[in-house]
Amino acid sequence: MPYLTPIQTRFNDTDGFGHINNATYATYVEYARLIFLKEIAGLGDNVILAHLSLDFTKQVKFLDEITVSTVVKKLGTSSITLYQDVIANGEIAAKVNSVVVHFNYQTQSSEPIPQGVREKLEPFLELAIPNT
Numbered sequence: 001m002p003y004l005t006p007i008q009t010r011f012n013d014t015d016g017f018g019h020i021n022n023a024t025y026a027t028y029v030e031y032a033r034l035i036f037l038k039e040i041a042g043l044g045d046n047v048i049l050a051h052l053s054l055d056f057t058k059q060v061k062f063l064d065e066i067t068v069s070t071v072v073k074k075l076g077t078s079s080i081t082l083y084q085d086v087i088a089n090g091e092i093a094a095k096v097n098s099v100v101v102h103f104n105y106q107t108q109s110s111e112p113i114p115q116g117v118r119e120k121l122e123p124f125l126e127l128a129i130p131n132t
Contacts, residue, residue: 002127003040005032007066007086020060026052029084029096032068036082037100040124041117050079051099058093065089071127075118078102078110 007028015021030049037043060066067087074081079101086094102113 002069002071002085003032003036003124005035005068005070007031007068009060009062009064009066011062014062018061020062020064022054022056025054025056025086025094025096028066028086029054029068029094029098032070032084033082033098033100036070037080041120043102043117045105046103046111047080047100048103048105049098050101051097053097055095056093057095058088058091060086060088060093066093070124072121072125073097075113075121075125078112080113080121 009020013020013024029052034044037047065088069085069087071083072080073083079099082096082098082100084096084098085092086096101110102117103109104111
């Protein structure tokens with residue numbers, strides 16, 4: 001099962017048209033991504049975002065029930081590619097791909113993902129949806 005993160009919408013997430021602003025989706029998936037990496041893999045302040053892409057499929061309104069589903073698409077030497085769905089009222093509202101890098105902020109360089117972290121993430125790798 002993918003890792004699910006409930007999202008609470010706020011009125012200031014909306015735009016002049018009454019739906020959730022497109023930039024807010026990035027905040028929702030960032031929150032879900034960081035919770036996933038911390039809760040599952042024990043990663044916290046040692047990752048950095050290298051890539052983010054969002055495809056919007058449905059409008060979302062204030063007070064819609066939102067959940068972000070997270071799986072691992074690929075484990076590289078120092079990078080983790082994630083796939084996330086933003087789900088509103090049971091329907092996919094956005095498809096999101098991101099890449100985070102295991103990063104040492106003191107040396108300002110990437111580092112290999114520790115084996116223990118890889119082992120914690122591998123069950124979520126099997127869940128990745130092909131061609132997303």
